[in-house]
Amino acid sequence: MRKELTLHADSIEQAIAMACEQLQKGQEELKWDVIRDVKKSLFGKIKEQAEVTFYYEEQDVVEQPEVAETVTTTSVDEDTTKHKIEIATTYLKDVLSAMGLNDVHMDIDREEDNVKIVLEGDNMGVAIGRRGETLDALQYLVSLVANREEGDYVRFIIDSGNFREKREETLRHLAAKIAKTTLKTGRNSTLEPMNPYERRIIHSVVSEIEGVYSKSIGEEPNRKVVVISEHPRKSNRNGKGGNYHKKPRERRNYDDKDYVIPKDVSNQPSTYDFEKEFLKKSSDTKLYSKIEFDD
Template sequence: MIREAIGVGETELDALNDAKKQLGLDESADVEFELIQRAEKKKFGLFGGAPAKVKVTLPESSEDKADEFLRNVLDKMGLSDIAIEKTVTDDGVKFDLSGEEVGFVIGRRGETLDSLQYLTSLVANHGKDDYLKVTIDTGNYREKREKTLEILGRKLAIKASKTGRKSNLEPMNPYERRIIHTAVQKVNGAISWSEGENANRHVVIGPDPKVRNNFRRDNYGRGRGGRRPYNANRSSHPAPVNPDRKPLNEGGENGLYDRIDIDK
C-alpha cells in the first residue's frame, strides 16, 4: 500500500519534517515531496498568515505489495483469522502463517502453499528490476518436507544400487525434484533423472550404469534346492565411485525459490 502524509509547519522545512515524523522516518531521510502551500506571514504581525503544508508520498515497496496480496487472498479464501508474521531479510521477505486453519493453506503435499508463494512472488516482482525472494511457510513445514524428501531420495537410491531396479516418484515441483537429485548424488551406485511434462514431471531413481554391481536376480546364481550360495552377490572390492552423477533431463527450469522472469 502507498503511504503518504501531509505535514504542517511554520516553514516548509518544518512541514516536511512533520510529514516524515508521521511516516516514521528520520529527519535526515531523503524523500520526494510536494509543496501544497507555502507559509505566509501575518500582515503587521496580526492579520492573515498561513502555515506551510507539504505532502510526502512513499512508493509501495515489493514487501508491502506481497503482504497486501497475501492478506487479500487469504481473506477471499475465508481464512482471515490466520496470523501473518512478516520478516524482511537481506535477500527477500518471509511470511510465517499460523492458526487453526493453516492446513487449508498447505494443501496436498504443499501444493496450495507452493502456488500461493508463486503468485505472491509474481505480484511482488512485477515491474521491478531487483528480484525479491518471497517465502511463505507455516510451522517450519518446508524444512520438514525437505528432510522427508532427502530421506526418501537416499532410501530409494540405496535400493537402486543394491537391486538394480528403478523407482518412479510422485510428481513434484522443480525445487523438490532438486532436493531428491541432491540426495541421490550422495549415494554411490545410483543416479536420478526426470520424466514427464509440466504437472506430471517426476523423478526416477535407478542404478548408475557407470558403476559395476552384482545385483541380485530371481533364481540367478542359486545353488541346489534353489538356495543362493553363501558368498553370492558379495564382492570384496567396493564399487568404484562415479564422480559424475548429475541428474538428467532437468533442463533449466526455475526452482521454487529461483527468480521468476515476468513481463513488465
C-alpha cells in the same frame, strides 16, 4: 566479477530455464557453453543428460570513495523491496480471506532479496494443502504479483507450521531410501511429481550415494525424478530352462510308453495282396501233401 554454474538436464532449453530460475536472472543476462549434448538411444530414450555451463556477472564490492553513491542506491533498492513486500502481503491477505482464513498473522523475515512470510493462525491446513501444493501455489502467485513492479527480483518464501523444514527432512529420508532400494535391486525407481525445489533436494541426496544417479522426466507440473542404477540387473527372457523354443521330438504313445518312431519306417499305410502271397506257384510248395492215419 564473472561466475559460472554447471547444470545437467534432459535438454539445452531445460538447462537454460533451470539456470534462470536458480540465479533469478533473465536469459539475456546469461551466457553458456554446451559441454555435452543429450545422448539418446535408438528408440529415443535419454542415455546421458546434457551438461551446460552458464556464465554471469556479479557486481564487485564498491570501493570506499564511492560509499555515498552506494548508500543512495541501497536506499532506493530497499524502498523498492519494501514496496514489493507491501504488495505481497496485501495480495496474500485477500487470497486467504477468499479461502475463509481471515485471522491469519504474518511474520516477515527478510534477508537481502529473500523474504520469508510465515503464516500463523487457525485451520492452517487449508493454506498448506496436500503435500504443500496450496502453499506452493500461494508462493508462486505472490512472487508473480509482487515482482511486476520495477526493481531487483525478490524471492518470496511462504511457510506455515514449519512445513518447509519438515517436508525437506521427509524428502531427504525418502531419497536415501529409494536410492538404497534401487542400488540393491538394480531397477529404476520413479517418484511422484514434485516442484523444482523438491526435485533439487532429491538430486542432492542421490548424488552423494555411489552406484546410482537421478534425472528428471516429464513436463511441468507432472515432472518427476527417476533414480537409476549404474549397474542394472539383467532379466532372463529365455523362457523355462532356456529351452522354451526348442522343437520337441516326434513321439507316439505305445502301451503307455514313449515310443520313438524309427526314421526308416514309412508313415504310409501298407497293402496286403492275398493272391500274390498264397496263390502263386512255388517250387518248394506241393499241391497235396501226404495224409497219415493212426491204426
